[in-house]
Amino acid sequence: MLQTSSTFKQNADAAMANAGLQRALARAKPQFAKKRQAAVDKLPEFETLRDEAAAIKNHAIAHLDFYLETYAANVEASGGKVHWCATAEDARQAVLKICRDAGAKTVTKGKSMVTEEIALNDFLEANGITPVETDLGEYILQLRHEPPSHIIGPAFHLNREDWEQTFRLSHTDLPADRVFHERRDILTEARTKMREKFLAADVGITGANFLIAETGTSVIVTNEGNGDLTQTLPRVHVVVTSIEKVVPTIDDTLSLLRVLARSATGQDMSVYTTFSTGARRAGDPDGPAEYHVVLLDNGRSGMVGTDFQDMLRCIRCAACMNHCPVYGAVGGHAYGATYPGPMGAVLTPMLVGVENAGQLPNASTFCGKCESVCPVKIPLPNLMRHWREREFERHLTPPAMRYGLGFWAFFAKRPALYRLATRAAAFSLGLLGRKQGAFTSLPLAGGWTGSRNFPAPEGDTFFAKYAKRQRQKQ
Ligand code: SF4
Numbered sequence: 001m002l003q004t005s006s007t008f009k010q011n012a013d014a015a016m017a018n019a020g021l022q023r024a025l026a027r028a029k030p031q032f033a034k035k036r037q038a039a040v041d042k043l044p045e046f047e048t049l050r051d052e053a054a055a056i057k058n059h060a061i062a063h064l065d066f067y068l069e070t071y072a073a074n075v076e077a078s079g080g081k082v083h084w085c086a087t088a089e090d091a092r093q094a095v096l097k098i099c100r101d102a103g104a105k106t107v108t109k110g111k112s113m114v115t116e117e118i119a120l121n122d123f124l125e126a127n128g129i130t131p132v133e134t135d136l137g138e139y140i141l142q143l144r145h146e147p148p149s150h151i152i153g154p155a156f157h158l159n160r161e162d163w164e165q166t167f168r169l170s171h172t173d174l175p176a177d178r179v180f181h182e183r184r185d186i187l188t189e190a191r192t193k194m195r196e197k198f199l200a201a202d203v204g205i206t207g208a209n210f211l212i213a214e215t216g217t218s219v220i221v222t223n224e225g226n227g228d229l230t231q232t233l234p235r236v237h238v239v240v241t242s243i244e245k246v247v248p249t250i251d252d253t254l255s256l257l258r259v260l261a262r263s264a265t266g267q268d269m270s271v272y273t274t275f276s277t278g279a280r281r282a283g284d285p286d287g288p289a290e291y292h293v294v295l296l297d298n299g300r301s302g303m304v305g306t307d308f309q310d311m312l313r314c315i316r317c318a319a320c321m322n323h324c325p326v327y328g329a330v331g332g333h334a335y336g337a338t339y340p341g342p343m344g345a346v347l348t349p350m351l352v353g354v355e356n357a358g359q360l361p362n363a364s365t366f367c368g369k370c371e372s373v374c375p376v377k378i379p380l381p382n383l384m385r386h387w388r389e390r391e392f393e394r395h396l397t398p399p400a401m402r403y404g405l406g407f408w409a410f411f412a413k414r415p416a417l418y419r420l421a422t423r424a425a426a427f428s429l430g431l432l433g434r435k436q437g438a439f440t441s442l443p444l445a446g447g448w449t450g451s452r453n454f455p456a457p458e459g460d461t462f463f464a465k466y467a468k469r470q471r472q473k474q
Contacts, residue, residue: 003336003337003352003356004336004337004358005335005336005337005348005356005357005360006336006356006358006359007336007358008334008335008336008359008360008363009359011330011333011334011335011336012329012330012334012363014334015329015331015333015334020159020162021157021331023159024157024158024331025156025328025329025331027159028153028156029322029327029328032153032265032266032318032319032322032323033322033323034266035265035266035267036262036263036264036265036266036319036322036373037266038266039262039266039267040262043262046259046262049255049258049259049375050259050374050375050376050377051377052255053255053256053258053259053315053375053376054313054376054377056247056248056252056256057247057256057312057313057315057376058313059248060213060247060248060252061244061304061309061312064243064246064304067213067246067247068213068243068246068295070213070214071211071212071213071216071246072084072216072293072295073216074213074214074215074216075216075278075291075293076216077216078215078216078277078278078279078291079279079281079291080216080277080278080279080291080292080293081290081291081292081293082292082293082295083292083293083294083295084295085294085295085296085297085298086297086298087297087298088117088118088119088296088298090296091114091118091120091240091294091296091298092118092119094292094294095120095124095205095238095240095294096123096124096129098203098236098238098290098294099124099202099203102202102203102235102290103202104129104201104202104203104236105128105130105202106129106131106132106197106200106202107124107130107131107132107201107202107203107204107205107234108131108132108134108197108198108201108203108204108205108229108233108234109121109131109133109134109138109204109205109206109230110134110135110204110205110206110207110220110222110226110227110230110231111133111135111137111138111154111207111222111226111227112205112207112240112241113148113151113207113316114207114241114242114296115205115240116147116148117242117296117338117339117351118298120205120240121133121142131205132197132201134194134197134198134227134229134230135154135222135224135226136155136186136187136190136224136226137153137154137155137156138154138155139190139194140155140158140162140163140190141154141155143166143167143169143170144162144166146333147333148332149332149340150318150321150332150340150341151318151321151340151341151343152264152265152316152317152318153318156331156332157331157332157333160180160186163180163186164180164186167180167186167189171193198229198230198233201233201234202234202235202236203234203235203236203238204230204231204232204233204234204236204237204238205230205237205238205239205240206218206220206227206230206231206237206238206239206240207220207240207241208220208239208241208245208293209221209260209315209316210245210246210247210253210256210315211241211245211246211293212246212247212248212249212250212252212253213246213247213248213249214248214249214250215277216277216278217275217276217277218239218241218275218276218277218293219253219273219274219275220272220273220274220276221257221260221261221270221272221273222270222271222274223267223270223271223272224271224272225271225272227272227274228272228274231288232286232287232288234288235288235289235290236288236289236290236291237287237288237290237291237292238292238294239276239291239292239293239294240294240296241293241294241295241296242295242296242297242298242300243296243297243301244312244313244314256315257269257273259315259317259375259376260315260375262375263317263318263319263374264317264318276291278291279291298351299350299351300312300350302350307383307386308346308383308386310383311346311347311350311378311383313376313377313378314343314347314376315375315376316343317375318341319370319373319374319375320342320343320371320373320374320380321341321342321343321344321370322373323369323370323372324342324364324369325365325367325369326363326364326365327341327342335360335363336358337352337357337360338351341370342364342370342380342381342384343380344360345360345361345363345380345384346361346378346380346383346384346387348360349361349387349390354387354390354391354394354396355394355396357387360387361384361387361388361391362384362388364380364381364384366381366385368381392405400444404444419461419463419464422461422463423461423463423464426457426459426460427457429456429457430456430458430459432456433455433456436456437455437456438453438454438455438456439453439454439456440453442454
C-alpha cells in the first residue's frame with residue numbers, strides 16, 4: 001500500500017472529520033473488546049495460557065534457524081517446495097514464477113497480510129495475472145481499490161451502505177430491486193460471484209497463521225471457509241508467509257490457537273482451522289497437485305537479538321488495535337502503513353526504516369491497554385519508546401519537540417528547580433486563567449488548544465499537594 005505514515009497527523013485529522021468512518025468505528029470497536037472479555041472470563045487459565053504462548057514463541061525465535069530448517073526439510077519431505085525470500089521483491093518474483101509455470105491466468109487468494117506487505121495484487125495484475133480476494137472483507141476492498149484497515153477485519157471502516165453502493169457500482173448485472181438489509185444479503189451477493197472464481201482459478205494463495213516445524217505443516221484460521229476452497233480447488237497451492245510464524249510442534253500450535261481466537265474475535269475457536277501438509281497424495285480425496293511455501297524475511301531476521309525481538313512473537317490477533325484509543329479514534333488507514341495500530345507502530349519502522357515510518361511510534365497515548373491484552377505479552381509501549389529514542393537520536397523528531405524535551409530535561413534533572421518552576425507556572429497560569437477557567441490558546445501548546453481548551457490550574461501542583469498530604473499523615 002501507499003506509505004503515508006509521515007502524514008499521520010493530517011491523516012488522523014481527516015479520519016476524525018469523516019462521519020461515515022466515525023460511525024463504523026463506534027459500531028465495530030466495542031464489539032471486539034466486549035467479546036474478548038467474555039471469552040477470557042469463561043477461561044480461568046487464560047493468564048497461564050498467555051505465559052505459555054509467550055514462552056512457546058520465545059523458544060521458537062531463540063532457535064529460529066533450527067526450526068526453519070526443520071520446517072523446510074519436512075515440507076520437502078512431504079512433496080512441497082520452500083522458496084526462501086530475503087526481500088519483498090524476491091517473494092513477488094517467486095510467486096510470479098510459480099504462477100507462470102502453472103500457466104495461471106487467475107489466482108484466488110485467502111486473507112494474507114504478508115501479501116499486502118509485499119503488494120502482491122498490484123504486481124500480479126501488472127504481469128497479466130488476475131488476483132481475486134475471497135475473504136468477504138478483502139473482496140469488497142478489492143472492488144473499492146482500498147487497502148485493509150484492520151488485520152483481521154479488513155473492511156472494519158465500512159458501513160452497510162458502503163457495501164451496497166460498491167456492489168451496485170461493480171456488479172453490473174445486479175438487479176435494481178435487490179435489497180441489502182441484512183448481512184446475509186451481502187454474503188449471498190458476494191458468494192454468487194466468488195463461486196465462479198473459485199472454480200476458474202489455476203492457483204490458490206493463502207497466508208499462514210502458524211508453520212509447524214515437526215511436520216512441515218501450514219495452518220490457517222478463517223471464519224468463512226474461503227481459505228479451504230482457495231487451497232483445495234486449484235491445481236497449485238501457494239502459502240505466502242513470513243519466517244516468524246514457525247513453531248516447533250503441533251501441541252505448541254494448539255496452545256497458541258487457544259489464545260488466538262479468544263483474543264481476536266472472542267470465539268473459543270475460529271470456525272475453520274485448516275492444517276495443510278504437502279501436496280495431494282494417492283488416496284487423498286482432494287488437495288492441490290503442487291504445494292509451495294514462499295517464506296519471507298523482509299527485515300525480520302534483523303530483529304533477532306535487538307530491542308525489537310519481542311515483536312516477533314506477534315500472532316496477528318489484532319487485540320492491541322481493538323483496544324487502542326488512538327486506533328479507535330482514527331481507524332486503520334490513518335496509519336498509512338500495511339500494519340496499523342500499536343503492533344504496526346512497532347513493526348512498520350522495522351520493515352520500512354524508522355526514517356520512513358513517520359510519526360507511527362508517537363501514535364500512542366501509552367495507556368498500556370495494548371500490552372495488557374496481547375496474548376503473547378509483547379511490551380508494545382516499551383518497544384514504541386525504543387523507536388522514539390531512535391527517532392530522537394537520529395534527529396527525526398521535529399525541532400520544537402527536541403528543544404521542548406531539552407528544556408524539560410534541564411529542569412527534570414534538578415528536582416528543586418523543577419518544583420519551583422512548576423509551582424510558579426501553575427500559579428501564573430491559574431492567575432491568568434482565573435476569569436475564563438480555561439485557555440483557548442497557549443504558546444507551545446497549539447497541539448492541545450487546536451482542538452480543545454486547556455483548563456487553568458486551580459490550585460497547587462501535584463508535588464506540593466502530595467508533600468502536604470504526607471505531612472498531614474505524620
Ligand atoms: S501485538 Fe499482540 S495483541 Fe497485537 S496483534 Fe500481535 S499478538 Fe495480537
